[in-house]
Amino acid sequence: MAQNSTVYTFLKEYNQGDVIFREGEESKCMYEVQKGRIDLYSNYGRPEQKKIAEVGPERFVGEMGMVEGLPRSATAVAGTDFTVLAQVTWDVFGLYFKKKPAKVVQIMQQMGDRLRITTKSAMDLRHAVNEAVKTIEDGGSAGDVLGMLRMAASEMDATLDRNK
Numbered sequence: 001m002a003q004n005s006t007v008y009t010f011l012k013e014y015n016q017g018d019v020i021f022r023e024g025e026e027s028k029c030m031y032e033v034q035k036g037r038i039d040l041y042s043n044y045g046r047p048e049q050k051k052i053a054e055v056g057p058e059r060f061v062g063e064m065g066m067v068e069g070l071p072r073s074a075t076a077v078a079g080t081d082f083t084v085l086a087q088v089t090w091d092v093f094g095l096y097f098k099k100k101p102a103k104v105v106q107i108m109q110q111m112g113d114r115l116r117i118t119t120k121s122a123m124d125l126r127h128a129v130n131e132a133v134k135t136i137e138d139g140g141s142a143g144d145v146l147g148m149l150r151m152a153a154s155e156m157d158a159t160l161d162r163n164k
Contacts, residue, residue, distance in 0.1 A: 009086040014078035019044075020061070020085065023075045027065030029089045030107075031076070033057050036083025044075035054079060063107050064114070066090070121159045128152030 011034065014020060020031065023044060031038070038061050040053040052074060055061050065072050066088075088096075096103045129152070132145045 009088055009092050011084055011086055014083045014085065016078055016081045016083070018078040018083075020076040020078065021072050023072050025072045027062060027068075027070060027072055029087050030060050030062040030066045030093075031085040031087055032060050034084040034086055036081070037079035038083065038085070039077045039079040040074040041077060042074055044077065058106075060088070060107055060110055064111060066093075067111075117159060121156050124159065125152055125156055128155075 009032075014036070020038065021027075023042065033055055035057060038055040039051055040055065040061065041049055041051050043049045061076050062072065064070075093104075096107075128148060132148045132152075135145050135148060
């Protein structure tokens, strides 16, 4: 007899601009985007606000905080009207291991992708800082160093933009 692979989750619809969760909040669940798009921001609602990712259908948001038991690292905002999310609690996640192992693999791959992008960005920034220090030690001007650091920040933004 075939085993039932249905896993029920709570679905909720959001309109563009609705906040799903905020940076710093407790992470009790993750969400799978069923329809629409989620935009992730750091410093949401402040002058230094920065969109750091766009997440579309069949992708997850909030998984890192839930798995790590840490506060949310970004604010999630519905990027389109009629954005539909499936809430995935620990209980549901446990069922994924038994009934939908491909979902667990998908979540792991997504987390790996994000870690790879973040690691590359950090390594590139480290290299730029080392070059800036060397330029200072070799008597380079503040303008030269500032230009190098601005270029590094721009390249870091481009790397993060590829995560959208």
